[in-house]
Amino acid sequence: MATAEVRAEITTFRGEMQRFPPAPLRETPGLDVNFGRMIILGFESSCDETGVAVVCTERGLLAHALHTQIAMHADYGGVVPELASRDHIRRALPLTTEVLAQAGLVLGDVDAIAYTAGPGLAGALLVGASVAQSMAWTLGVPAIPIHHLEGHLLSPRLATPQPAFPFVALLVSGGHTQLMRVDGVGRYELLGETLDDAAGEAFDKSAKLLGLGYPGGPALSALAEQGDADRFELPRPMLHSGDLDFSFSGLKTAVLTKVKAANANGAMDEQTRADLAAATQRAIVEVLIAKAAKALRQTGLKRLVVAGGVGANRLLRQRLETALRPLKGEAFFPPLALCTDNGAMIAFAAAQRVQAGLWSPEDDPATSLQHAFTVRPRWDLAEVSRA
Template identity: 80%
Template sequence: MIILGFESSCDETGVAAVCTERGLLSHALHTQVAMHADFGGVVPELASRDHIRRVLPLAREVLAEAGLTLDDVGAVAYTAGPGLAGALLVGASFAQSLAWARGLPAIPIHHLEGHLLSPLLAQPAPAFPFIALLVSGGHTQLMRVDGVGRYELLGETLDDAAGEAFDKTAKLLGLGYPGGPALAALANHGDASRHSLPRPMLHSGNLDFSFSGLKTAVLTRLKTAREQGGDTPALAADLAAATQDAIVDVLVAKAAQALKRTGLKRIVVAGGVGANLKLRERLALALRPLKAEAFFPPLSLCTDNGAMIAFAAAQRVNAGLFDPKAPQATEHAFSVRPRWDLAEISA
């Protein structure tokens, strides 16, 4: 079965075609980074309008690239949440309208499940069970994954997520949007040892996270430097490096703890922060003594994308968690979930 998937939860419009037997056939993505850069962050109304402009041309592009027509499509999938309500509604309404017009089943997908399963698109792909470190936007979570739809929350952030810590610190340093990649790039020119920043909850004894205090520590150092006339490009680079080190240290330590507690030997890292090269390097070093392996989605699929949504839908169909022939699959009444706990879809 060919599944056409749509992602529109925030500031990327993604469309992809996935075959339940052959995997990913084609995908296309439009990012709104340039549009939102002038505002220093995502403007929900602008995001929704841009999704409307992009979704149909991207769908046509994906079908053409895969050599498909709508007659070949057997089901439609879309991100139903979590995310920005208006943005979610664009993808959901387009997908449901297309499904209704063609008499196809429509599959609502949890955005984080898409990220969670996206490393299965890489080669080699991890086998179940594994630990998943989800570091996407406002989410930082450690999950035990025993199979498709079988997820157990082990720990999560109590306040700011890792991605938010990157973005908020980048804003303090006067960097552009999106802040995470800009801070990581600046960190390459800094010396992290010049600033000792906190590692929140590093020794908490559990697998939860907290990153809000990190931003406050950077703000305090900036204020002091400005009062003393030491606010220089070198200071910004050093603080960027120190911030990145602090975030990565906590993520790696908690990931290693999760592996030790569960006895598992595989961990997948998914979400935008998963593209951070420092995180990949440190995690690889930490896993050696544990004789464990790390798996990542392809770099092009770390951010939000349609491939992960169509692929998650295919996995749910293959696992028997969604029956395309069930009457409710073609009812086409729908809603979106701006807030949606991943545990709610766990079998």
């Protein structure tokens, strides 16, 4: 049963929907779409960012807007799922209005609506799916569910120069750390993944041990700029494992041991904290680089795409480009503004799937009550890969 507050927010949402200019009625959802040129509105709401964007299959990214909930969750030291869901409801329509205005469009110009269907927080995903499918039904256009990680994986192709297929992708965020071989849109092969904590999670947990604020990863990286990474020796888990898998839980334990020792000796001052931050960051980055380079050698490929929130880390970007030179490899990153969760990557992934022939109106959940508002909080990327 929804709370009174959530009911009120949904009522407000319905009222705001009426502010949009009416669109031409399309009797059969999706069947009159011109697949040569499409304008796609994308929604991202898998966690604590509400992202909305407009992508044209011919012209690329037209506009995007993002609202982050960092300030709202900071007092709790992490994401509170119910608060995240409520905030997505409040932000979806204002952000939609903003991006349509930026692009010089009205809602009736939209040919399809894409949304993150998983993985992520169930409630947050349901908000995005509800908004997207409600709009799709109202307009009589397709609703296209997108895998969150596929959005990240393809996002560097929004930049110029665009990485050509095939390439190795390093997906590195707070919830995922994976190496993928990518031979085309929808053609993904898992090469390796974390066996426990993700790299972003290692950043966040270590930051918490150091008494840093939320979100921990960026705070730790900022503090590391002032530190001496050579002062503390930390492990590089699975660095020489012979495979392409990762493990970061042991690193977190080692950081905890160093923090306890410094506190016990009365040595935990600001410089010690900065030195530990620098050592932690370097340990994580060195493992990521070593595994990524090994993946290029193993596959024989020369292009490495880095995506996900940790892809914004400055040390990772600097060290990776240097490490790939002996391999004659090249690293590609999304623009910094698109490293975190965002609507642009969702709209773009939908455009890429349509253009690759991997989606048709028959796949539209809006045409089937059985699949309406379906989301997948847990969803393996391999399931969206074609043979």
